[in-house]
Amino acid sequence: MIAFVIRRLLQGVVVMLVVGFIAFSLFNFVGDPVALMLPPEATQADRQAMRESLGLDRPFMVQFATFVGHAVQGNFGISLRLGRPVSALLAERLPATLELAIVAAALALLVGIPMGVYTGLKRNAWFSRFLLTASLIGVSLPTFLIGIFLILIFAVWLGWLPSFGRGDTVMVGPWSTGLLTASGLKALILPSITLGLFQLTLIMRLVRAEMLEVLRTDYIKFARARGLTNRAIHFGHALRNTLVPVITITGLQLGAIIAFAIITETVFQWPGMGLLFIQAVQFADIPVMAAYLCLIGFIFVVINLAVDLLYYFVDPRLRIDRAQAGGH
C-alpha cells in the first residue's frame, strides 16, 4: 500500500518535471521579453544589461535548474509584465478561477444528471430527442462562440446580465469572492454556463447511457417484481448505481474545467488565472507562464492521484491484482 502511494508520488514528480521542462523549452519560442520591457530607443548595451540582470543570458539547463529549485519552494520569480511576485499574482487570481470552475461543475451536475435521468427513462419522448439533439450543439460548438452568443443575447440585446468581468467582490480573509454580492452572482451566470456546457452535455449523455444499462439488469427487474414504486426504482436503485462512474468523470473533468477556463476567461474578461496566462503569453512573461503551466500540471497530478487512490480503496480486485503481479 505504502509502496503503491510512493510509486504514484514519484510518477507525479516525474510528470511535473516533464511539464516544467516542456513549458520552459516552449518559452524559448514565444519571443524576447526584453524587447517589450525596454523602450524601442534602448541601446544594445541596455538590452544586454537587462538580459544579464534577468539571467536570460545563461545556458538553458542552468536557467531550468534554477527555475526548478525555486519552484519547489513556491517561488516562481517576478512577473516581467506586472513587476510583482508570480506566486502572489496566482494566489490573487486563483479564487476567481476556482469559483467559476466549481459553479460550472455544479451546474453541469445539477442540470446534467436530471436531464440524463429523464432522457434515459423517457427514451422516445419528443423532449428527450430535443435534449439529445441540443446536446450535440453543446458538444460541437467551440466555447468562445457559445460565450459570444450568450453575450450577444443576454447582455447586448436583452441587457439582463453583464457582458464581462466579475462584478463586485468581497474579501473573505485572503479569498476574494463574487458569491456574496448581487452583481457578482449575476456576473457568474454567463461564464459558468459557457464553461460548464460541454461537461453538462457529457454528464447528461453518460447518465443516460448508464441508466439504460442499469434498467436492463436483473435487480431492477426484481425490484419491479417486488412492486416498488417507479420513483423508488429509478432514483433509489437505478440512479444510485449510475453515479459511481459519473463522480469519477466529474472529478477528472474538474481539472479540465480549470485548465480550459482560459478561453471562457478571455471571452468574459474574467480576472482568473487563465486570463493572466493569456496576457502573459502575449507579453512573453516567462515566469507567469511557467508557474501557470506547472500549477495546472500539479492540479491534474493531484486529481489523478486522488482518483487512483480512491479506486484502490473502492475496488478490491485492484488490490489483489497488484499483490499477485508483484507490483508491475
Next chain:
Amino acid sequence: MNVHPVLRALALAAAFALALPAGAKTLRWSSQGDILTMDPHAQNEGLNNAISDLVYEPLVTRGRDMAIEPCLATAWQAAGPKAMRFTLRQGVRFHDGTPFTADDAVFSIQRALAPTSNFSPYLEGVIGARKVDNRTIEIVTSGPNPVLLSQLTEVRMMSRAWSVKHGVQKPQDFKNKEETFAARNANGTGPYVLKTREADVKTVFAANPSWWGKNEGNVDEVVYRPIKQDGTRLAALLSGEVDFVLDPPPQDIARLKKDPKVQVVEGNENRTVFFGFDQWRDELLYSSVKGKNPFRDRRVREAFQLAVDVQALRTQVMRGLSIPTAVMFAPQVDGYDKSLDVPVKADRAKARKLLADAGYPKGFEVTLDCPNNRYINDEKLCQAVAAMLAQVDVTVRLNAMPRALYFPKIQKYDTSFYMLGWGVPTFDSLYALQSLLHTVGAGGDGNFNLGKYSNPKVDAAIDALKTETDPARRHALAHEALKLHQADVGHLPLHHQVIPWAMRAGMKVVHRADNRLVARWVQMP
C-alpha cells in the same frame, strides 16, 4: 475586523451610493490591455502615459491643439546655451496635501534620468536639474536643445518626500525582485486621484477637489477596465457597461456607425506606416537573388514604390481610415512639409521597366517580415502589398508574426524587407529623422534604421537639425533631409494612421493625435 461579509458588502454599497452626489458623472472606459504600472517613470507606453496623465503632471503640457502650454511651470526662458530656467506654479499641492516645490521638480527630473527609467529618450541631451530658489529650477543640457519643451511634456512630477518615505526614489526596476510601492500607489498633483487599482481588472480615479487647474469636463470619476477580446469589448459598449472604447476593431467601425446608441470619432494619429529595405548587405538574406542585393539599386526600390498602390490600400484594406503619404512622419509633426507629401501614383508598366533595367526582367523572390498585432490591419496590409508586387512578377513570401517575436528579429537587422510604424511623441521631425534616416551610429542615430539606409548629405542635415534653434532653419533642414531621402526612395511610405474611437452617443471628447483620452476634457451626456 470580524464583520459579516454580507453586511460588509451592503455597507460598501451604501458608502458608494452616498459618495456619489446626484449629477456626478462617471467615465467608464476600456481598451484591450491594462497599464503595467502607476509609476510615472517606469513604462513609456501610450496607454500607460495616458493614465499617468490623470494623476501626475509635467512642467509643460500639450493643449487641445497639441501646442505646448504651461502646467506645473508657469514660465520658462533660456539661461545661456546650456540651460533652461523654469518658474514653478505656486500653491500646487500633491494628493497627500504636501506642497509641490522646486525640490520635488529637481528630484523628479533626476528620477526620470535614472538608469531604470523608461523615460530617458525624453531627456536626451539633458544632464540634470538644479534648484535656483524655492520657485525656480534650471534644467541643464549638454548643448542647445530646441526640443526640450516637447520632451518635458512626458516627464511627470512626483513628490520627493513621498518617494523617500516609500523607498521609491528609483523607477520600478525589474532587477529588484520586489514590487515597488509606486507601482500600485500614486501621489501626483493632477486632476484625478488614484482610488483603487486591481491589475487587469479595474482602476478607479476620483476627481481631485483641490486641483489647481479648471476641469473643463464633467467627469467626477474615471473607471478603466481592460477587456481583451474585441467582441466582448464592443458588447460592453453596446450594452452600456462601458462608455468609451479606445481601440474598436476596424472591421466593426461601419456597423458601429449605424448604431444610434454609439458614435465613432475619427482622428489622425501621429504615426506613419512604411516599409524598409535591406540596403547594406551584399546579398539579401531571404531572397532568390544570389550574389547581389537588388535593394541596393535605387531602380528596384522605385519599382516597388510604383507597384504599391497606396490609394487602393486605403480603400480596400483600411476602409478609408488612413491618409496615404510619401513622407516619413505625420502632418502634426513640426517640420512636416505638405509640398513633399504627394503620394506616388501606382504605375505598373513603369515598375516593370525599372525592374527590367535593373536586371530583373522576370522579377525575383523576397521575404517580407510583418507584425500581426501591432499596427491597424498590419498583416492585411502586407498581404495586399504582396499581391500588388506579384503583378510586377516580384514574389513576396510573407512572414507575419506577433510583436514579441517581430521586433527583436528586425532590431537584429535580421530582415530583407520589413514593415514599421513610427510615432513621434515629441512632435518634432528630429525624433523621426534621427531614428529612421540617419546612418546607424551612436546614441539615437539610426536606432530604427533597420535596413541601414545611408546618405551622408541626409546625415549632415539631421546633425545640423540637432542643435539648430531657429524655427525657419529647422524647417529647411527637415525639408532637405526628407527631399534627399525621397529622391533615394530610402523607404516606402504607406500612410498615416487614422484612429477611430467608439463611445456612447452624446459624449464629447477631444481626439488627440497621440491617441490619448484626456478625462478632464470629456463631457458626458
